[in-house]
Amino acid sequence: MSVSAPVKLTIKDYKSELHNDWCPGCGDFGILTGIQMALAQLQLDPDKVAMFSGIGCSGKTPHYINAYGFHTLHGRVLPVATGGRLANTALTVIALGGDGDGYGIGAGYFVNTGRRNLDFTYLVHNNNVYGLTKGQASPTLSKGKRTKSMPEQAIQDGINPIAMAVAAGYTFIARAYALDPKHCAQIIARAIQHKGSALVDVLQTCPTYNDLYTKEWYEGADLPEKKSRLYKLEERGYDGKVQDPSDPEEIVAKKAAAVARSYEREPIPIGVYYEALLPTYEDEIYKRIPSLKDTPLVEMDTFHRDVTPLLEAMR
Numbered sequence: 001m002s003v004s005a006p007v008k009l010t011i012k013d014y015k016s017e018l019h020n021d022w023c024p025g026c027g028d029f030g031i032l033t034g035i036q037m038a039l040a041q042l043q044l045d046p047d048k049v050a051m052f053s054g055i056g057c058s059g060k061t062p063h064y065i066n067a068y069g070f071h072t073l074h075g076r077v078l079p080v081a082t083g084g085r086l087a088n089t090a091l092t093v094i095a096l097g098g099d100g101d102g103y104g105i106g107a108g109y110f111v112n113t114g115r116r117n118l119d120f121t122y123l124v125h126n127n128n129v130y131g132l133t134k135g136q137a138s139p140t141l142s143k144g145k146r147t148k149s150m151p152e153q154a155i156q157d158g159i160n161p162i163a164m165a166v167a168a169g170y171t172f173i174a175r176a177y178a179l180d181p182k183h184c185a186q187i188i189a190r191a192i193q194h195k196g197s198a199l200v201d202v203l204q205t206c207p208t209y210n211d212l213y214t215k216e217w218y219e220g221a222d223l224p225e226k227k228s229r230l231y232k233l234e235e236r237g238y239d240g241k242v243q244d245p246s247d248p249e250e251i252v253a254k255k256a257a258a259v260a261r262s263y264e265r266e267p268i269p270i271g272v273y274y275e276a277l278l279p280t281y282e283d284e285i286y287k288r289i290p291s292l293k294d295t296p297l298v299e300m301d302t303f304h305r306d307v308t309p310l311l312e313a314m315r
């Protein structure tokens, strides 16, 4: 009997047939390609991947990917993705959304997800505006900045998502650039492979509403020497990985280094800021309910359980 070689999955296997209605030139296209390249790189079966999204232009991303998809509520992608992951730990879970969705409306969930260290990936399409609702300033737009869709300059300062993620407890924190899908895919693949909560903040262009942070701006087309306003951390010898996760001093030092880099402006660092292998939320749950480790909740017969002893105990 001959055994056929396993079929190698390619980027095409992760594309859906749905019509894409993003504006021409939107940075979301680069992120979409980056995700599909990462899934192909890791050879993940589409039926073992679950994508969850918030509300915004980026929320449509799961529609365009051949995998399970769940388009959730504004700012609520993380609790829904948390539920999905806990119900079926056999799935690779990827949550995604915009900067307004995740760092504004969903900020409370953003913080509490970091401290939980659940094993999943969160991608934020960070374009400094609320694109779907016509370009209002998002939480990442700096004070004094004004895009073409705003009547006045922003009067509040922007937040620093990388520093916020360090403080919250994410154990893999990176930044990518949407218009470099190859590098973006490498970062996303590493985030998916990381055991713990991974945040990838992706700098995304919105040619329709953000005329400040354009492809030309990021790539320094206006500068005399045409030098990019981005640099790759790994190319400057930076290594954010904690070598000994049992050493609290090393963790603090690596976190401090990541925060210091996150405040650098022009050039902006992209790449992995921080990485540490620490116990996950799942590890803690398995200690209490060991059977969950081998059988995900979704495969357990929870409907026909006799709960009488539990009710008796609560009398």
Ligand code: SF4
Pocket (backbone or CB within 6 Å): 021, 022, 023, 025, 026, 027, 028, 057, 127, 131, 132, 205, 206, 207, 208, 209
């Ligand atoms: Fe992309 Fe901006 Fe158009 Fe939304 S509004 S699809 S973010 S270019």
Ligand code: MG
Pocket (backbone or CB within 6 Å): 056, 098, 099, 100, 125, 126, 127, 128, 129, 130, 131, 138
């Ligand atoms: Mg946005």
